[in-house]
Amino acid sequence: MRRRRSIVVGVDGTESARDALDWAAAEAAVRRLPLRVVHAYAAVPSWAVLGELPQPYENVGVPDVARSVTEEAVRRARQVASELEISTRLLIGAGAPALLAQSGDAELLVLGSRGPGGVRGLFGGSVSFRVARHAACPVVVVRPMQPTTPGRSAARVVVGVDGSHRSECAVEFAVRAAAQRGVGVTAVHAWSPRGTADLAAVTDDWSLAEAAEWRTLQRFFAPWRSRLAAAQIELRLVQGRAQDVLVAESAGAALLVVGTRGRGSVRAAIAGSVSQAVLHHAGCPVAVVRR
Template identity: 45%
Template sequence: MTGPVVVGVDGSPSSLEAVDTAAREARLRSAELRLVHAFVWPAMHVPAEPSPLGPAQGVLREEVERVMAEAVRRARAQAPDAGLTHAVIAGEPLAVLEAQSRRASLLVVGSRGQGRFTEVLVGSVAVHLAGHSRCPVLVMRGRPVPGGPVVVAVDGSEEGRAAVDFAFAEAALRGAGLVAVYVAADTQAGGARAEGERVLADALSRADRPGTEVAASTRLMTGPVRQALIEESAGAQLLVVGARGLGGFTGLILGSVSQALLHHAHCPVVVVRHRGNEG
């Protein structure tokens, strides 16, 4: 059974865009959509003493209900027939979303938040979620190009192969083309070109399976890796990368490349972890 598509909700414009995207992803997968709002009491700035306007709990409850009602309305508009649940959970957003990812098929989050989710996907928190979620993480970035391909970064690693599998499945769901990209330090060097061609051929072979009909192409590019992928994302509807990689992709989601993609990609980014790395 397909796990739910989970989306972090805080009422910010970025999180509402994430709700729209998550609803569409749930519809494509025929999966349940789950809206999650997390908060930490000290960060709420709720007065310790009763407010003359009413109990603090009432103000908090009204705000949460307003945020959730808007998220539900947006979700229903995008996927009226999808099963939908929502939850308000006390805890650090990072910990809450990581726990929710354990039974999810996809976790969708905005690139920026407000209030309880401030900077939830900026800096070290973004790296942690991308590296520790138990399911692929879709981060809202830039604007997807309607009709554009799904672009996947390949490097021959287990993480890269997991990204390829996800990207082909996603392209099939969307009825989109797929572009597999290998970035080498120097494609003029015979060894680098041969390795790139081998890895790209392996990536295409993974799509040769029943039920996966995707128009796929490859690109062998020169580095630097982050700049090449950022440029490639400009014409894409989705960019898919592995959580870690080999060679030019070493530490992909733990270092500068991941930071660059999460901050500067022109389209939404999906980070995929190889299941063997779950601990």
């Protein structure tokens, strides 16, 4: 009998991680999957080398504090879904490698993002991007809630489409997520004029290029329409850089889904820059789906 895969969530006691935990617990409950809570800690923390003892560690050892992080996470997850099947993993090591090691048999890996600002913000962003780019399963980064004016795709699932195989995986994930939530999908294709239309500003060529991009988007998404049941699909062709277009569309959305090839070619690095930008600036949780 095939063992059920789990929703894996990384926790570290921060508010960002608690948001990720709430999201992961709700997702596990809806999918009827177990939740695996993972916390990584350093065997020799920096304060031990410096000879400084922070307040939380005065009367207990590092493993005790680390264990309390997972115990608090389990209690919080139970508040979201009381019947949830929950397991914990307490690991020694850095956060990104620990989470990546757990991604091999995971259905989905969820972690928080501390957002921009300061050394911790940059560190948090680097961990989320590294995990999203190299995990063996889809990764959802739950960004801090920010006051924002909802965009035209508010409460919908937004997916970036570029016509490549990378997009196929992202669209499949987005269609499933939208059907699960009973909402619509907004498929966004960003494009920029090129060639003679760009250099000579020939209106007819510009229109032809736009029409060709629109046909590509429609043709690419056609097979997915029948799989979304009652949820509505909206196709959007927007001129501009992909990361700017997707960030703007994400304001108030239920989820933003992007694809990535992972490491490799120059084109993969460009695709990676798009996913990195949305991980830092999107106005909703971001799912990164590798081929």
